[in-house]
Amino acid sequence: MKISTVEDERVHVLNNNSNVWSIIRDIVDTGTQEDAFYICDIGDIVQKHKIWKSAFPRVQPHYAVKCNDSLTVIEVLAALGTSFDCASKGEINKVLEIGVDPNRIIFANPAKPISHIRHAADVGVNTMTFDNEVELHKVKNLFPDAKMVIRIRCDAKVSQCPLGMKFGCNAETEAPHLLRVASELGLDVVGVSFHVGSGCGEPDVFRKAIALSRQIFDYAESLGYRFNLLDLGGGYPGDHSNSIFEIAEIINCALEDYFPDPSVHVIAEPGRFYVSSAYTLACNVHSIRGVATRDPVTEAPSTHYMYYINDGVYGSFNCVLYDHQHVVGLPLKEYPHSKLHSSSIWGPTCDGLDQVVEETLLPELHVGDWLIFENMGAYTLPVASPFNGFPVPKVHVVANEDIWMLLKDILPLTEDHFVIGTTPASLVKNMNVDRETDWVLPDLPITITLPICGDGTIIEEHVLEYVDVCPVAH
Missing domain, CATH: 3.20.20.10 (Alanine racemase)
Structure with missing residues (x-):
């Protein structure tokens, strides 16, 4: 199977309690991940x-x-x-x-x-x-x-x-x-x-x-x-x-x-x-600039924060320019009692037009924090480029047990393309990061029993009957 250079070659099969944000946290918590990356949820x-x-x-x-x-x-x-x-x-x-x-x-x-x-x-x-x-x-x-x-x-x-x-x-x-x-x-x-x-x-x-x-x-x-x-x-x-x-x-x-x-x-x-909605993008805050300003209501001295992340309009956020998308950056780390500040989000290139979000309210972030952008699967990666030497984010593909049971016999993949019981973080740190459940799936051999080049009738009926199938939770 031919794999895109920015796509993880393996589908990570996770338990049904996993969710996209916890998968992102697992990857970030390895302490070795700095580049922006995607989670693609097949179940979605x-x-x-x-x-x-x-x-x-x-x-x-x-x-x-x-x-x-x-x-x-x-x-x-x-x-x-x-x-x-x-x-x-x-x-x-x-x-x-x-x-x-x-x-x-x-x-x-x-x-x-x-x-x-x-x-x-x-x-x-x-x-x-x-x-x-x-x-x-x-x-x-x-x-x-x-x-x-x-x-x-x-x-x-x-x-x-x-x-x-x-x-x-x-x-x-x-x-x-x-x-x-x-x-x-x-x-x-x-x-x-x-x-x-x-x-x-x-x-x-x-x-x-x-x-x-x-x-x-x-x-x-x-x-x-x-x-x-x-x-x-x-x-x-x-x-x-x-x-x-x-x-x-x-x-x-x-x-x-x-x-x-x-x-x-x-x-x-x-x-x-x-x-x-199947694609969620995680970006790292690598630089911060504070700009002195005044509160628009009280006119009291204030600070506008410019956050520089490691993906921008020449990469995934080309969708802001060409697809007119309104993107929202959500902090991965919780700041429950922090004051919200006037903020803007910028891409990593030297182009002054590389602005992801012009104006938003965010807690005061720090270098090394992560911003999460949901609904990033459309008109993003196909147009992204490594301009200025910044890589196109890698994609980690995940599916929960139910989706795996549904698709394992109809996808043209070999067993090498599935990782059962670990999250993508294991690729980052070469270890099983499923610290909480330590669960084990039964042996699920891969057999290609239904062709994908037919009319799809049998497959579609199977999908519609599988009423309990849900995507990885967000």
Whole structure:
């Protein structure tokens, strides 16, 4: 199994009483850890899949690989039966290399390099999106048997990353013309896709987009097409709030109203929904600068504290610049009676723009303290760089006993890739740090009995029946 250079090669199987913060404390308490690091909780991803299947019973998820291209994430989701949204030749290869059938991939990039279209044809990734006439002619020349999906524009007024300025044709003025061109070229257009914007904050826009899609379906029928695919795109929140159920209610009602025919295959492209809350980042405070100021209310002399940590906007916190995320640093050490001070958090590089948090309230911290950032799994690591010589944080992957029992037979891993009964801190200090329980799991041999390249039906039923499965506690 090929492992990312920033990802721990082993999945640490922990008892069901473990939690992410205690795992971080174990690593920090070794006294040898200074670099920033992640904890990835596989159980959180499994839980999100259960939520998706419950909230969207008709919608097949195609995980957006661009969001977090960790092989562990891809393998877990493939084993659970999800399909994949890929935007490049590299992403396609990453998914195919673990044995996923190419029919479970949609090439959801309306502006594809020529070599990438050729590659999709060579490997059998047939379904792809378009939103302009030039793309139709490219595909006609390079992959005339492709199954095309027209992407329309329908932007949410509130989203973390609006996409309509770059992708998506106007449903009323451009889509009919493009469908006529596709028909004249003899291309097989099979459906409609849209993307309301990553991190959508306006759930009602999904109903509007689905209604517009219905219009495109009807117009296509007048040209002789029989569309059978509706792609709802992305925009689904990744935290543990209930907003996903609000979105689900709107989507499910709109599907019932506009697409009651069950022969229409409905898919979506969730990214951050699956991985955001599964990743927690721990950063070390290595420098502190106190700046004299005045209290904004009393005008009494005060101090603003600038905390410098060992990851910044050139690393994991690129999400602050490019994904417009609002991140919150929580002290690992408890300061229950300490006064809160005006503070800012800065990255380690020499760039003055390397600011993680502009203004927050924190107790007075000390060099060597740790700040914890939750919900850091989306659009962080894939974009991180070692600028200025600061390393990209390493990822420690964990799962509790229940998740291990669920996944051990369906993940394409060898026994060397699992560590049972220890936390990742054992890698830091080469010792078992489970000081409290000293528990032992029974021998759990790894056997590959279910393929991940099938339709996922058996696996999904197993997951949904396993009602007591929970992620590692936060």
